[in-house]
Amino acid sequence: MATAEPGPAPPKPACAVTFGSSTLLCRHLATALAASGRWSAVIVLDPSPSSSSPPASHLVYHRTVDLSDAAAIVSALSGAAAVFHVDATTAAASGSDGSFLSLHRLAVEGMRRLLVACRGAAGVGRVVYAGSADVVAAGALDVINADEGSAPYPDKFENAVSELRAQVEMMVLCADGVRTCVLRPSNLFGPGDSNLVRFNAGYARSRSFQFVIGTGSNMSDFTYVENVAHANICAEQALHSNATSVAGKPFFVTNDEPMETWEFMNCIMEAMGCQRPKINLPAKMPLFAASFSDIIHRRLGFQNFSTPLLHLDTIYFLSCTRTFNTSKARRLLGYYPTVSLEDGVMRTVGSFSEPSDNFGLSRKQGSFGSSKADKLLGSGAAADILLWRDEKRTFSFVTLLFLLFYWFLLSDNYCFQSAAKFLLVISFALFIHGVLPSQVFGFTVEEVTSDHFEVSPSALRNSFMCLASAWNGEHS
Structure with missing residues (x-):
């Protein structure tokens, strides 16, 4: 019996x-979708004109579409089975003037019209929205290994951008007539990311360049861009095959390799030819300056004179821990990072093309040796204390010096009189110690003999040698 010939394969749908x-x-x-082999065409929609560079694949088609025009959206989505929508605030530099009204129109109103078009005339079945993990960050509070259930939206957002992102998220999660889910990547980076390079270049040019804001030990989750693209593909496939478990839910997406924020910053700045900052600045100082600037700007109506490096959200990023748990994305979406964090950083660094020249940085800034102040202070323990590298140690020495300064100079006593009182206090303490019994409330009181006050010439010489070594010793 002859077997029937298989019919023609159904045509592949398009995506946007x-x-x-x-x-x-x-x-x-767009490149990853074209390479996946699942789509007949990848329609790229953008309110701004497309770049002059040719697309990476013949399947990619660019269309300039105004998201405020509902009819244009429906026409552009014709034949598309899925839409991958990216946080509009990241495109604000080219799509709006940066004002709150423009951001709201681009992000919230644009998302609303897009969802109406998807469940209406366009007939799109699935929408994957890639937002940001910052929507659950609450100011100066640390976020440690947070999952989707333990990290709700904060009661008060620190900036308008995070609030707009949360509004868009809620619209997507509550959408009717279309299957949706939300991805929350944390600190997206990759080759061609001008925002990352511009931020580091701006920090390197600023007066704050010599300072590490906070202790420098705070951790962050960074996510390589190809991993986020892979997560979008996994999310769309899960919406297609397992919609009951995935639809209407958010998912954190990271590289699953938390890293010290300042170590990541240093890798980028060293690749740009800049020296690592070594001086720790307590986070409360720039936070106070940023808060004061914000009050002047909002309440008194003066022009905001703070630089972007003094914005509160920037200081929180540089000084707070923000790490997230991706187990839900792994379990329900089948997401696993395809590029390690180390490889992602190397690829990003390798994509830099003389960034120091493009952003006005001098190669003289990139000397990897010690700073002048560090060399002048001997690069040893004294340098660590005076340059505020160890906050507790520096604070202890400053407090001791202040007490000595007050005792000998600010009080009404003469220098010799103060020294005499100081010796009198020591003598009184030794006298009390001498009359105490050998046992006091179960504690043994050791006898102070005359040997404790003898200093041999060798011990004195060794003390001076240790002091000189601590002052001039190499800092490790």
Whole structure:
């Protein structure tokens, strides 16, 4: 009996990606979707004109679409089975003037029209929205290994951008008539990310460049862009095959390799030819300056004179721990990072093309040796104390010096009189110690003999040698 010939394979559907020309994620996502072999076409929608560079695949088509035009959105999505929508605030530099009204129109109103078009005339079945993990960050509070259940939205958002992102998230999660889910990548980076390079270049040019804000030990989750593109593909496939478990839910997406924030910053700055900052500055100082600037700007109506490096959210990023748990994405989406954090950093650093020249940095700034102040102070323990590298140690020495300064100079006593009183206190303490019994409340009181007050010439010489070594010794 002859077997029937298999019929022609059903035609592959198309998909759409928003902000594909003006955001880092969409440029990589469009390429990954074209290479997946699941789509007949990848339609890239963007309010701004497409870049002059040719697309990476013949399946990628760029279309300039105004997200405020509902009819244009429906026409552009014709034939698309899925839409990958990226956080519109990341495209604000090219899509709006940066004001709150423009951001709201681009992000919230644009998302609303997109969802109406998807469940209406366009007939799109699945929407994956890539937002940000910052929507659950609450100011100066640390976020440690937070999952989707233990990290709700904060009662008060620190900035308008995070609040707009949360509004868009809630619209997506509560959408009717279309399967949706939300991805929350943390600290997205990758080749071609001008925001990351510009931020580090701005920090290197500023007066704050010599300082590490906070202790420098705070951890953050960073996510390589290709891993986020892979997570989008996994999320769309899960919506297609396992919609009951995935639809209407958010998922944290990271590289699953928490790293010290300042170590990541240092890797980028060293690749740009800049020296690592070594002086720790307590986070309360820039936070106070940023808060004061914000009060002047909001309540008195003066122009905001703070630099972007003094914005509260920037200081929180540099000084607070922000790490997230991706077990839910692994379990329900089948997401696993395809590029390690080390490889991602190396690829990003390798993509830099003379960034110091492009952003006005001098190669003289990139000397990897010790600073002048460090060399002048001997690069030893004294340098660590005076340059505030160990906060507790520096505070102890400053407090001791202040007490000595007050005792000998600020009080009404003469120097010799103060020294006499100081010796009198020591003598009185030794006298009390001498009359105490050998046992006091179960504690043994050791006898102070005359040997304790003898200093041999060798011990005195060794003390001076240790002091000189501590002052001039190499800092490790």
